[in-house]
Amino acid sequence: MTNNFDAIVIGAGQAGPFLAVRLAAAGQRVAIIERGRFGGTCINTGCTPTKTLVASAYAMHLAGRAMEFGFEVAGPVRIDMKRVKARKDEITNRSSGGIESWLKSTQNCFVYQGQAQFESPNEVRVGDEVLAARQVFIDVGGRAATPSMPGVASTPYLTNSTLLDLDILPRHLVIVGGGYVGLEFAQIFRRFGSEVTIIEKAPRLIGHEDEDVSTQAQSILEHEGVQIRLNANCIELMRSGEGVGVRVDCADGAPEVIGSHILLAMGRTPNTGDLGLDKAGVIRDARGYIVVDDQLRTNVTGIWALGDCNGRGGFTHTSYNDFEIVAANLLDRETRSVADRIRAYNLYIDPPIGRCGMTEHEARASGRHVLIGRRPMTRVARAIEKGETQGFMKVLVDADSKQILGATIFGTGGDEVIHCVLDMMYARAPYTVMQRAMHIHPTVSELIPTMLGELQPL
């Protein structure tokens, strides 16, 4: 049986549902296919659940500092993982359920639950049915990568998804991978009371960031008791007695780390291997990402790829922005392009790292005349008042054009403050506009104009 539609959307993650509803509202007959939970990675196993845990961990951390703030907690601060998980589940279930009922109640939108696979460029099978449409939008996201390292097949390990199902506290969580996901989980579980070790094969954590950012993040985590093993050049997983272990083979230190649980946080793999893309003729790159142009069209006319599966973003906001670009181009007669967006993201350790535009390293390599402004959080009144003075901020400016090139706000409130720099970059306004703006006291943001008034050559 073939069902004909104007559009088929594969995946109800962070681009698919919004696009399906937009197309349906424009009068198109739309099918959306989801094989798992509505809302995809972000809502079920990514942003939302981890940020609920970040909130629990932060509250617990502050409770542990009670005396500093002038109050006492009756008895020791102890984690109740069942309640932490119940809070997390309540928030994610509500969000996922909201998307499901929104889609199912949208006129012209038909929801299919199951695995989607192409039969041809304009036909997609789901279960016993074949759906046909002149436009197909792929939003299949990704999953935790499990590199083929020694011991991986014979040793139990967790991923971001399965770790979030635990309602017990790991005694010793060994995290393989010192990237964004690894660092967030490391601090969360350390604050909950687990022993935590991060094993990273590179010489520093979060290697895409500037060295001062990596060093500061490492020092914050170590200060809280997270063990960090860098330069782990021969990682191997193994069972060890009642627990599990990771062979590290570092130049110095113990040759292996024994723990109760292993978390693999070694990057993501796009969900493009079981989509039947060969039957549609859609090209993927060597890492499995669907190749798209700046308007997110694949090599096959009538097929687009949005979100994590196109390798152009990797965040919820990039996935959602992909939806906005495609919808504007198709429905609003605009010509929007992914090339126009400015890289921006946060790392939700505490204090958070807000980032936009170029790193210092990239600015230096760009060959421009660059100015830099820096300020440690110890010189930010609001941070002092909150008792949260770890971190620093820095902003990079092109000396000739006066345009802001990028910024890092690594400190309390940095996840929100970064947007005032980001919006200046989108406005393409010279930095002097912000330097002269009157910001509100006491905030972290009030020091950005000050920092811009103290620029020095890089």
Ligand SMILES: Cc1cc2nc3c(=O)[nH]c(=O)nc-3n(C[C@H](O)[C@H](O)[C@H](O)COP(=O)(O)OP(=O)(O)OC[C@H]3O[C@@H](n4cnc5c(N)ncnc54)[C@H](O)[C@@H]3O)c2cc1C
């Ligand atoms: C631990 C963790 C924390 C994160 N935290 C943040 C954060 O704080 N901020 C942020 O911006 N990003 C964060 N991310 C990244 C964010 O989750 C993703 O970038 C985002 O979910 C991508 O959305 P998407 O729509 O591209 O894909 P997804 O959200 O992965 O959705 C894809 C959907 O497609 C479905 N699907 C796949 N294949 C098929 C098929 N063949 N048939 C039918 N359905 C299919 C899947 O079931 C899924 O529901 C985090 C990720 C992780 C792992």
